[in-house]
Amino acid sequence: MAKKMTIALFSGSVDKLTAAGVILGGAAAEDMDVDIFVLLQAAFAFKKENALANDRVAEITDKKDEFLASLERLQAPHWTEAFRNAKEMTNVRIHICGFAGKVWHGEKLDDFIDLADDIVGIGEYIDAAENADINLFI
Amino acid sequence: MTTEELTNIQVDKTVDARGTSCPGPLLAAKKAIGEIEPGQVMEILSSDEGTKRDIPKWCTKKGYEYLGTVEESGYFRIYMKK
Numbered sequence: 001m002a003k004k005m006t007i008a009l010f011s012g013s014v015d016k017l018t019a020a021g022v023i024l025g026g027a028a029a030e031d032m033d034v035d036i037f038v039l040l041q042a043a044f045a046f047k048k049e050n051a052l053a054n055d056r057v058a059e060i061t062d063k064k065d066e067f068l069a070s071l072e073r074l075q076a077p078h079w080t081e082a083f084r085n086a087k088e089m090t091n092v093r094i095h096i097c098g099f100a101g102k103v104w105h106g107e108k109l110d111d112f113i114d115l116a117d118d119i120v121g122i123g124e125y126i127d128a129a130e131n132a133d134i135n136l137f138i
Numbered sequence: 139m140t141t142e143e144l145t146n147i148q149v150d151k152t153v154d155a156r157g158t159s160c161p162g163p164l165l166a167a168k169k170a171i172g173e174i175e176p177g178q179v180m181e182i183l184s185s186d187e188g189t190k191r192d193i194p195k196w197c198t199k200k201g202y203e204y205l206g207t208v209e210e211s212g213y214f215r216i217y218m219k220k
Binding site for chain 2: 022025026028029030031074075076085089
């Protein structure tokens, strides 16, 4: 039976989303089942008009340009691509928190990039996290 | 296996993931594993230091056989059997 991972994805910044993408890659290599719950700031990043912007870095912000240049030099995929790769390789479901969506005026699934599978309430996250082998807050 | 044995082994599939960073080589190996049969040998070329440890761990978890690693100039050849 596949191991289960849940991620409470709060951050909407490129640095943390990139880290989440790397972790997702590791989970995909091991065929884990992953449920990602997109909370507050992450829901902003998942909106169609915001997903590809690289203007949000949460940490070491004075080195943002160096960080972004390094991602390019290292041929690191954009976080949306890393998430998409993981979805193609293993069972990854991405749930938008209904409250978070409303905060950013996203009421419908169509307001978000096509990586998102559905819009859910927080009870879904609690249920999934209770049954997960690994639970992360990013 | 010794370095000599590894360099002489018959390789059924080569995955060249040089230039990509973690988890690129691991994911390239994962994608390619479906293209070989049980008992066949795959080598992964990686310039990412972390791959040297990721592939053996992945093999253990997935039931594949890690055969060994040969260090080349600027990259590694990592051998495994499905």
